[in-house]
């Protein structure tokens with residue numbers, strides 16, 4: 001019912017417009033909502049997800065802090081779940097971006113209508129950046145795969161991405177002037193970043209995985225890079241579609257890891273595209289090629305000073321102290 005949905009979104013707009021914008025994180029403005037920093041354009045959408053996302057038990061929800069390897073996880077989960085449907089030579093991931101194969105909840109709820117997700121095939125894979133406390137209780141009826149990444153690398157990746165988006169936007173509108181690195185570092189260190197504080201995000205799902213290991217699988221980017229095949233095996237088991245002995249013998253896991261690798265995906269025409277999702281280059285908030293930068297562990301050394309690295313390490317140590325999670 002379109003009118004009802006429009007009323008719902010209007011009420012969320014009203015709440016959003018009453019909250020002060022507390023920080024600029026180019027090209028976004030961040031609002032503080034339920035202890036989380038949410039880009040203002042995403043707040044009405046977040047509220048819609050909180051009220052109307054109701055996954056089925058077989059569904060799978062992928063969750064990340066931005067720039068923790070979402071694109072990779074989407075590709076791996078999609079390729080694994082649908083491996084009996086598609087052949088490697090004619091695979092959707094060769095012609096469709098991982099983000100179009102596995103949409104963000106934030107995108108599904110962005111059209112000012114409440115989407116009818118229950119008509120999608122079961123299981124369906126969804127993705128979100130929202131922290132656990134902001135998701136409806138019903139998410140624990142489905143299975144959650146959380147992927148985290150080392151904070152210094154995540155910060156560098158996040159800054160680069162936002163800087164690129166800001167420059168692309170300012171080229172078209174002159175509203176933004178990039179994103180100063182030191183300013184971004186200062187904000188990030190204070191916990192101020194989209195969907196942040198970064199550490200609270202990780203701790204929410206980390207603790208969730210300790211309490212309900214059958215419901216929350218906690219993965220780490222660096223460990224996946226070290227041994228992707230064994231992680232893919234665990235991912236498939238958790239998703240309820242384990243690789244058979246024959247598949248393991250025939251190298252199916254290695255094939256899927258190859259298909260989803262940074263080198264393979266980043267060299268496909270569809271992922272090299274600099275045209276944004278709305279088909280315009282000029283105002284591109286984000287184009288497919290923004291999601292593929294280096295894909296390396298430890299690239300922070302090329303961007304952070306020793307002092308910055310030590311500062312972020314100290315904050316991380318303090319925030320994660322006693323949790324059992326460390327970097």
Ligand code: A3P
Nearest residue numbers: 067068069070071072157261262292293294295
């Ligand atoms: P870098 O900026 O360090 O290169 P997200 O997908 O969450 O937006 O995260 C983007 C980061 O993941 C970028 O990191 C990007 O290069 C990296 N990445 C993208 N695809 C990848 C893949 N297939 N394997 C490993 N890393 C990947």
